[in-house]
Amino acid sequence: MKSENQSIFKNLSSDLPAGLVVFLVALPLCLGISLASGAPLLSGIIAGVVGGVVVSLLSGSSLSVSGPAxxxxxxxxxxxxxVGSFEAFQLAVVIAGVLQLVLGFLKAGIIGHYFPSSVIKGMLAAIGLTLILKQIPHFLGADKDFFGEMEFFQFDGRNTFTELGYAFEHIEVGALIIGFVSLLIMLGWDNPRLKKYALFKFVPSALIAVIIGLGLNFFYNLNAPNLVVGAEHLVQLPEMNTWDKLVGQLSMPNWGAFQNPDVYILAITIAIIASLETLLSVEAVDRIDPMKRVTPTNRELKAQGVGNFISGMLGGLPMTAVIVRSSANINSGGKTKLSAFIHGVLLLISVLFLSAFLNQIPLSALAAVLLLVGFKLTKPSLYISQFKLGWEQFIPFIVTVLAILFTDLLVGISIGLAVGVFFILKANYKTPYFFHKENHNQNEVIRLQLSENVSFLNKASILLTLHHLPDNCEVIVDGSKSTFIDYDVLDAIQSFKVNAKERNIQVHLKDIPEVVSTNAH
Known part of the structure; x- marks a missing residue:
């Protein structure tokens, strides 16, 4: 543990500014998700604090950030x-945390290794594209919906694209200027030629952009009242400037709700969905980690379980590992889990001491930060590289992008996985054997050399090949190089041998175990 802590603090100069940027991004997201969920505003902050302070310490991931999703x-x-009340809902979150802990001990995290890379890349690209489309209205100062929305259909009856049209018809000039200036500052600040100077290397561009944005709105107040950004387009943190006020806002679960069967159904739903979203996120984070570290998924499930248990006990929302904040962490130069921990501490401090100051930050400045995060996730070069890999990679990739864009993350991923699995099955369909034709005593002999591992997924391909053999031929099915042949495949081969006599096909089995065929007659 000592060596791990030493390695963490070794990168403090990178993790501190990254944690600050993640905090600035996470704060309005936590509040927005609380608002959209119909929960107390503080519940999102609680989940963010627990995700940052607790989960980051228990997790094996170096760069993922956890919080309300x-x-x-x-x-x-x-x-x-x-379930009838938020307190009864808290109980469901507590139970979900216990279930996630159990899943971790049952080593269910291995599921995360079975997500096709094309689908993971599609998820990242789709989130980047969605971020851009969703943040443009905030950038223009025209969107009053919650800051963290990601679904295609919105709570005000609009969708992602109609919201864009509405935004361009209702631009708030003051917010647009702040957003545009913030974007230019970050683009200039991150110029590689300036990184040789300590100021530009260690001070995050997003922090400078937010400070300038806040200063511009203050300038409007003094000199251009018609440009002032309205309160609905500013960060809206509830003011609890003493520890007693904060504790007074915390709520305990309704233990009497144990008798409500809906609580258990909800807990199971939360545990499954939160676990899947976490596994997807950490897999995606590992792919964009410059150091290519691998997250132990079972440990991650345990960490999320503890986090959700504590969050539910304190009155917080359920949490997952979240890709938007994790991407902001990576893009801001985060190196270790310390950056996620710092973001959690800053969320706690902000509730106690900084609400009056933070409530002056325009959302358009934060939208500019997320626009850059989104672009880095969905660069045109990513689409080009996936296309060059062939249709087997590009189709699941682009289907995932479009499905997430027009639905939401979980539905889109499900559709992408279905397409990805189709291509996996197709690949298995093609490669269970080698097909050879030989000449023996002027008669054509066909040899099917089975591969090393032949699973039930290969059954259809082998059967199709056998059924297309010409009549009156001789075939050798060779399993000498196979270490495993699935029973279903053996059964199908034995059945074919029996039926082949009707077509005058001689079937010779080499190193194929004998089984009692259920299809033979």
Missing amino acids: AGLTVIVLNGINK
Whole structure:
């Protein structure tokens, strides 16, 4: 543990500014997700604090950031109504945390290794594209919906694209100027030629952009009242400037809700969805980690379980590892889990001491930060590289992008996985054997050399090949190089041998175990 701590603090100069940027991004997201979920505003902050302070310490991931997830808003909103109160909902979150802990000990995290890379890359690209489309209205000062929305259909009846049209018809000039200036500052600040200077290397561009944005709105107040950004387009943190006020806002679960069966159904739903979203996120984070570290997924499930248990006990929302904040962490130069921990501490401090100051930050400045994060996730070069890999990689990739863009993260991933699995099955369909033709005593002999591992997924391909053999031929099915042949495949081969006599096909089995064929007659 000592060596791990030493390695963490070794990168403090990188992790401190990265943690600050993640905090600036996470703060309005936590509040927005609370608002969209129909939960107390503080509940999102609680989940963010627990995700930063607790989960980061227990997790084996170096760069993922945990907190309330936009993908769970509908589940939370419906869940609170279903169980009757937020306190009963808290109990479901506590139980979900216990279930995630159990999943971790059962080593269910291995599921994360079975997500096709094309789908993971599609998820990253789709989130980047969604961030850009969703933040443009905030950038223009025209969107009053919650800051963390990611779904295609919105709570005000609009969708991602109609919201864009509305935004361009209702531009707030003051917010647009702040957003545009913030974007230019970050683009200039991150110029590689300036990174040789200590100021530009260690002070994050996002922090400078936010400070300038805040200063511009202060300037409007003094000199151009018509440009002042309205309160609905500023960060809206509840003011609790003493520890007693903060503790007074915390709520305990309703233990009497143990008798409500809906609580258990909701807990199972939260545990499954939160675990899947976490596994997807950490897999994606590992792919964009410059150091290519690998997250132990079972340990991650345990960490998330503890986090959700504590969050539910304190009155917080359920949490997952979240890709938006994790991407901001990576893009800001984060190196270790210390950056996620720092972001959690800053969230706690902000609630106690900084609400009056932070509530002056325009959302358009923060939208500019997320626009850059989004672009880095969905660069045109990513689409080009996926296309060059062939249709087997590009189609699952682009289907995932479009599905997430037009639905939400979980539905889109499910569609992408279905397409990805189709291509995996197709690949297995093609490669279970080698097909050779030989001449023996002027008669054509066909040899099917089975590969090393032949699973039930290969059954259809082998059967199709056998059924297309010409009549009156001789075939050798060779399993001498196979270490495993699935029973279903053996059964199908034995059945074919029996039926082949009707077509005058001689079948010779080499190193193929004998089984009693259920299809033979």
